[in-house]
Amino acid sequence: MKKTPVFLESLVTNMLRLRAICPFSWRVFQFRPISCEPLIIQMNKCTDEEQMFGFIERNKAILSEKQVGCAFDMLWKLQKQKTSLLKNAEYVRDHPQFLTLHNLATNKFKLMNDDTLVNVLYVTQQFAGEAHDPLVEALVTEAWRRLERFDIKLLSEFSSCLADQHLYFSPLMGKIADIVHRNLETTQDLSSLSVLMVNISSLISRHFQQQLVNKTELLFDTIDSSEVNVAKSIAKFLRNVRYRYQPLLERCNNVFLSNVDHLDLDSISKILSVYKFLQFNSFEFIIMAKKKLTEMIPLCNHPASFVKLFVALGPIAGPEEKKQLKSTMLLMSEDLTGEQALAVLGAMGDMESRNSCLIKRVTSVLHKHLDGYKPLELLKITQELTFLHFQRKEFFAKLRELLLRWIQHDHMYLDNMTAKQLKLLQKLDHYGRQRLQHSNSLDLLRKELKSLKGNTFPESLLEEMIATLQHFMDDINYINVGEIASFISSTDYLSTLLLDRIASVAVQQIEKIHPFTIPAIIRPFSVLNYDPPQRDEFLGTCVQHLNSYLGILDPFILVFLGFSLATLEYFPEDLLKAIFNIKFLARLDSQLEILSPSRSARVQFHLMELNRSVCLECPEFQIPWFHDRFCQQYNKGIGGMDGTQQQIFKMLAEVLGGINCVKASVLTPYYHKVDFECILDKRKKPLPYGSHNIALGQLPEMPWESNIEIVGSRLPPGAERIALEFLDSKALCRNIPHMKGKSAMKKRHLEILGYRVIQISQFEWNSMALSTKDARMDYLRECIFGEVKSCL
Secondary structure, eight states: OOOOOHHHHHHHHHHHHHHHHOHHHHHHSOOOOTTOOOHHHHHHTOOSHHHHHHHHHHHTTTOOHHHHHHHHHHHHHHHHTSOTTTOOHHHHHHSHHHHHHHHHHHHHGGGSOHHHHHHHHHHHHHHOOSSSOHHHHHHHHHHHHHGGGOOHHHHHHHHHHHHHTTOTTSHHHHHHHHHHHHHGGGOOOHHHHHHHHHHHTTTOOHHHHHHHHHHHHHHGGGSOTTOHHHHHHHHHHHHHTTOOOHHHHHHHHHHHHHTGGGOOHHHHHHHHHHHHHHTOOOHHHHHHHHHHHHHHGGGOOSHHHHHHHHHHHGGGOOHHHHHHHHHHHHHHGGGOOHHHHHHHHHHHHHHTOOOHHHHHHHHHHHHHHGGGSOHHHHHHHHHHHHHTTOOOHHHHHHHHHHHHHHHHHHTTTOSOHHHHHHHHHHHHHHHHHHHHHTOOOHHHHHHHHHTOOGGGSOHHHHHHHHHHHHHTGGGOOTTTHHHHHHHHHHHTOOOHHHHHHHHHHHHHTGGGSOGGGHHHHHHHHHHHTOOOTTHHHHHHHHHHHHGGGTTTSOHHHHHHHHHHHHHTTOOOHHHHHHHSSHHHHHHHHHHHTTSOHHHHHHHHHHHHHHHHHHHHHOGGGOOOOOOHHHHHHHHTTOOOOOHHHHHHHHHHHHHHTSGGGOEEEEEOGGGOEEEEEEEEOTTSOBOOOOTTOOOTTOOOBOOSSOSSSOTTTTOOTTOEEEEEEEEOGGGBOSSSSOBOHHHHHHHHHHHHTTEEEEEEEHHHHTSGGGOSHHHHHHHHHHHHHSSOOBOO
8 A cells, every 4th residue: 555645645734724713715716626526617507407406506616606606596597498397496496405505605695796695585585485485585685785886787687686576666676776767878778777667667757767768779780680689689678668669669570570580479479469459450460470380289299388379479370270279278178266266357358359159168277266366357357247248146146246345445345336436436536536637748648548437437527627728728749749649539529729739740840740640630630520720730740751651551440541531531542552452452361350349340341431432422532332242241230210200200201291101220322321201392382202112120121222313312303311320429529519530520411312312319319498399399400390400
């Protein structure tokens, strides 16, 4: 046996003495075998968690803070390499050696550099099982202490760790927002900035929001066209702040279109969700997403992934894909969680699917979890099931019980529920008025408008809202004019001051307004039937600004725009040529397949109305009428007269001298439906129709003349055809008896068709002055035989 060399014995003896004298130095400068590989290289050679845990167990006494950080990083990399079904975070978290690593990090975190500190925080959160992990709390506190020295990349990573803990409104997130604000001018890293924008979005002012948008636009060209995650973050930020900023959304959309082949289910689902929330339309992306998602149907065989696919694809799927989705969901329905069942129900509402078997299965799951839903989720369930025509007494009884329990709990168990609800509504009205009266900024008011629908406003609050908007009228500009116009369109409230301001802004600031905002700006003038003082300049400027974009605007948006302009008697030839051509109509047909049934029907009906309007008002364009079959199908669903109409029919029969002298529910050429029609000869005597008159409750007759010969056809010389129209509240503005656009357009068309039009509003008909039958009969005589043509 060889003797140990004297110099080696001496070295060991001296090191043992050094250990006894300087234990701290021994811990720092630990003795290691000269032949061992660097520990980090050993870690990188590990191919699974067991090897990593074996490594930690062997080396736990000598791991430095950097190596501890590397061990966390390696465990997370191994986890990310697995498919979702093979991930085993719980196994890693509960392993004794993970606890060892956890304790090492607790002892060494103050020695870690900034990058290691934040990375350990991130990985610890991914594996964390406890709601309040002491290590996580310690790491967050230490990171807060170092915050000012973090670069933007590290700041964005740390902000994401806070977001994972739902600390969006914390003082620490506020501090991060302040740092971003102070350093925004020198920031050049859009990838990190976009993540920060999402995480601080709940805390920023409107001015800061605009600064971030401007900076993003400046930096957008610095990113590669494959940077899908950056585009996703920007789109998510715009959703969070409820800002449909068209230029940025379009640039993000171009990135998505360029990389659609690389988008997974999760990405497509999130992008479609953002687009739906912001009402951003991209026909091209939806077509590509539909194709990509359809290919995933046979690949999604787990409830979690299939529910995500169902929610994303369902509303844009064609009939065959929808059938396949529903049949697969039926098979999986019993395995759904409460959250998944709620998502499926929402998607069925978007699809307008009333598949009774699937609804029963989904509601069965919902019923099991009803006690666990939040109040707003219960309200959503009620709304969706009502829309889907679901009826089951036991389910709704339980739902009603839970909602009442919530109302009682939230409002101090007041005994009289009816009185309580009335008191609550009065309080809401009072506080709503106060909030509006104390508004000091149009920007803040805009945030309120984005979550409100004008047609649901109580009368008093709506008047207060309009007054507040008028107060801030001078603050309407190219940035907010589209949002203000959209809100006014939904109110049915005619404010000439606001509409004049919108028209003025459009004319003066047209170069700064995004072309795709133009349809929203024009719409309130169409809906409310209002011509601003500079009407021709306003409409001409708007249409000219949009002309070069007609080829890329979504087809259904173009149809809506054409219809809006038609109600205003404005028919730009370039726009009409863009719509009424084979190529465009083929694109429109493709888009109709991905729209919901109700929206698709609305688009088709507006196209018919535009076609009718052009044929009647602009025959010189020689655009053919091609909606006969559509109108025949549509009018099959129109029923006979209701009780009120039958009562009016009998009165008219008395006034005109018999039931053969009046027709009800008449279809004109081009398929306008007239409530009542009669014919007077040149001496103003009623002419009988004969035996073909409509009976009470019968369906309308088909048009009385061909679509070519219209005016004065089949009438004796000097005779006139009279149309009596009864206008309900939907035909008039909400605040004054002013006819809305569609009713005014119908009146024009009937007059072109040769009618003398008498329009009677329900307010006049139901007024005190006409409270008796004799008064109503006299009123009808005056309208028909006298000079009165309208009560408006």
